[in-house]
Amino acid sequence: MQDEVDELVEAWRRERADLDLTPVEVFSRIGRLARRLDLARRTAFADHGIESWEFDVLAALRRAGGDYELSPGRLIKETLVTSGTMTNRVDRLAARGFVERLPDPNDRRGVLVRLTPEGREAVDGAFEALLSAERELLSDLPPKDHKQLAALLRALMQRLA
Amino acid sequence: MQDEVDELVEAWRRERADLDLTPVEVFSRIGRLARRLDLARRTAFADHGIESWEFDVLAALRRAGGDYELSPGRLIKETLVTSGTMTNRVDRLAARGFVERLPDPNDRRGVLVRLTPEGREAVDGAFEALLSAERELLSDLPPKDHKQLAALLRALMQRLA
DNA sequence: CTCGAGATTCTTGACGTCGAGACAGATCGT
DNA sequence: ACGATCTGTCTCGACGTCAAGAATCTCGAG
Numbered sequence: 001m002q003d004e005v006d007e008l009v010e011a012w013r014r015e016r017a018d019l020d021l022t023p024v025e026v027f028s029r030i031g032r033l034a035r036r037l038d039l040a041r042r043t044a045f046a047d048h049g050i051e052s053w054e055f056d057v058l059a060a061l062r063r064a065g066g067d068y069e070l071s072p073g074r075l076i077k078e079t080l081v082t083s084g085t086m087t088n089r090v091d092r093l094a095a096r097g098f099v100e101r102l103p104d105p106n107d108r109r110g111v112l113v114r115l116t117p118e119g120r121e122a123v124d125g126a127f128e129a130l131l132s133a134e135r136e137l138l139s140d141l142p143p144k145d146h147k148q149l150a151a152l153l154r155a156l157m158q159r160l161a
Numbered sequence: 162m163q164d165e166v167d168e169l170v171e172a173w174r175r176e177r178a179d180l181d182l183t184p185v186e187v188f189s190r191i192g193r194l195a196r197r198l199d200l201a202r203r204t205a206f207a208d209h210g211i212e213s214w215e216f217d218v219l220a221a222l223r224r225a226g227g228d229y230e231l232s233p234g235r236l237i238k239e240t241l242v243t244s245g246t247m248t249n250r251v252d253r254l255a256a257r258g259f260v261e262r263l264p265d266p267n268d269r270r271g272v273l274v275r276l277t278p279e280g281r282e283a284v285d286g287a288f289e290a291l292l293s294a295e296r297e298l299l300s301d302l303p304p305k306d307h308k309q310l311a312a313l314l315r316a317l318m319q320r321l322a
Numbered sequence: 323c324t325c326g327a328g329a330t331t332c333t334t335g336a337c338g339t340c341g342a343g344a345c346a347g348a349t350c351g352t
Numbered sequence: 353a354c355g356a357t358c359t360g361t362c363t364c365g366a367c368g369t370c371a372a373g374a375a376t377c378t379c380g381a382g
Contacts, residue, residue, distance in 0.1 A: 003318045011224040016288075022307055023295030027198055029314040034195030035241070036321040037188055053338090063172040073360060080196070082340055087362055089338095109347045109360050127177075134184030137320050141313070146183055149313045152306060153190040157164045159298050160197045214368090234330060243370050248332055250368095270330050270377040325381090333374075340367085348359070 005029050044133040048126045055130075057089055058098060058123035061115040068115035071104065075113060098122055166190050205294040209287045216291075218250055219259060219284035222276040229276035232265065236274060259283055 005028050009021050042052055050058070060078040061068045070078070076086050090113055093099045098119030104110030115123070138146060166189050170182050203213055211219075221239040222229045231239070237247050251274055254260045259280030265271030276284070299307055 001315070001319060003315050003322075005315070005318070008224075011226075015224060015226050016285075019289070019292060020296070021292070022304075023292055023299055025311040026299065026307060026314065027295050029311065029318060030191055031195050031198060033314060033317060033321065034192050036318075037192060040321065063169075063176060065172075065176050071360080072362090083361065084341075084363075085339055104360095107348075107360080109345095111361070124177075128180070131180060131182070131184055134188050135181070137317070138184055138187065140320055141316060143183075145313060145316075146187060148309070149317075150186040150190065152302070152310045152313070153187065153194060154162070154164050154166070155302060155306075156194060156298070156310075157166070157190060157197075158162065159301055160194065160201065161164075232330080233332090244331065245333075245371075246369055265330095268330080268378070272331070323382100327379095327381105329378075330376085331374105332376100334372090335370105337370085338368100340365105342364090344363075345361085346359105347361105349357085351356090352354085 003029075005032065040133060040137070041130060044129045045126050048122065048129055050122055050126050053089060054093060054096075054098070055123065055126050057086075057093060058115065058119055059127065061099065061113065062120060062123045062127075068120065069102070069112045071110055071112055093119070164190075166193065201294060201298070202291060205290045206287050209283065209290055211283055211287050214250060215254060215257075215259070216284065216287050218247075218254060219276065219280055220288065222260065222274065223281065223284045223288075229281065230263070230273045232271055232273055254280070 005025065008028060009024055012019070012021055012024065038052065041055075045052060045055055056079045057075060060075055061070055064070050072083070072086050072090060075090075076083060079086070081089070090099060090101065094101060097116060099113050099115055102112045102114055104112050141149075166186065169189060170185055173180070173182055173185065199213065202216075206213060206216055217240045218236060221236055222231055225231050233244070233247050233251065236251075237244060240247070242250070251260060251262065255262060258277060260274050260276055263273045263275055265273050302310075
């Protein structure tokens with residue numbers, strides 16, 4: 001069974017038979033899979049009326065637990081965006097009523113972003129939808145392969161720490 | 162040995178012990194790896210003075226072989242961007258002298274984008290640098306694991322066709 | 323031959339992100 | 353206390369992408 005990366009590799013081999021294309025087999029697939037997963041994620045979230053970037057922020061707050069509060073700086077670290085982007089995102093999430101901005105009681109420069117009950121409901125629903133969509137994608141592979149795949153990917157991540 | 166996704170899963174488990182988080186182990190790693198690979202790619206290309214988006218376009222032309230000509234429409238399909246983006250990219254590549262625009266002899270609506278000798282040199286050098294950087298990342302894993310990883314990723318891609 | 327549907331490329335405006343800098347407040351040494 | 357430096361957040365301009373539409377050309381049906 002051939003996929004689009006097999007064709008890509010074949011095309012390169014026609015032109016550059018001198019090169020070892022093994023890395024392409026792995027890394028090109030990871031890149032393309034990530035792209036498609038983004039799309040799958042987007043449609044899973046769309047049913048729950050939220051967008052991927054919204055989920056990223058809300059999920060970080062949800063995972064924090066307790067009172068579901070994090071500073072913008074912490075959110076920046078969790079979601080890997082810049083400060084300007086986070087200001088914009090928090091603005092829009094606050095406008096939708098999913099988060100609220102509170103003054104940080106311990107640092108007058110600071111702000112805390114808190115998940116509202118509506119935000120919590122939204123993110124919980126979206127996360128369950130995401131998990132079930134993703135489980136569906138894994139359903140062809142035996143559980144043993146899940147573990148192996150996760151282990152191999154973990155090994156690669158170590159290398160790219 | 163623990164990675165950042167293990168922490169992510171652990172945080173979710175603290176908050177939502179009721180959910181089966183297996184999919185996160187796989188898909189979250191794919192997403193994060195893709196992000197880091199983009200960075201690695203970028204630095205590998207930077208040594209050769211080209212950017213990732215430039216490589217994407219030049220590589221498509223290079224793989225085409227023959228006289229290294231493709232239509233903008235074909236380039237759009239290969240690189241998964243929209244037409245406005247491709248017009249912009251071809252403009253900038255032409256300004257750098259890596260490609261040139263020719264009228265399509267068989268269709269007066271059409272245009273052909275052709276790789277120049279400078280463009281070919283650039284893309285060949287960049288590709289070799291990319292492969293060697295990527296090989297380095299795989300060097301910890303035994304070749305048998307490369308095959309297995311590629312096979313598992315291929316199986317996932319079938320599912321997302 | 324002509325007409326209209328479809329194809330191909332480019333143009334345009336809107337949008338989200340980035341990155342540099344502004345600003346206020348905290349922190350630490352003296 | 354005081355000043356210098358650091359930290360945390362926000363502001364703003366530039367940039368690349370997207371999506372929709374404009375302009376041009378092709379090709380088959382009648």
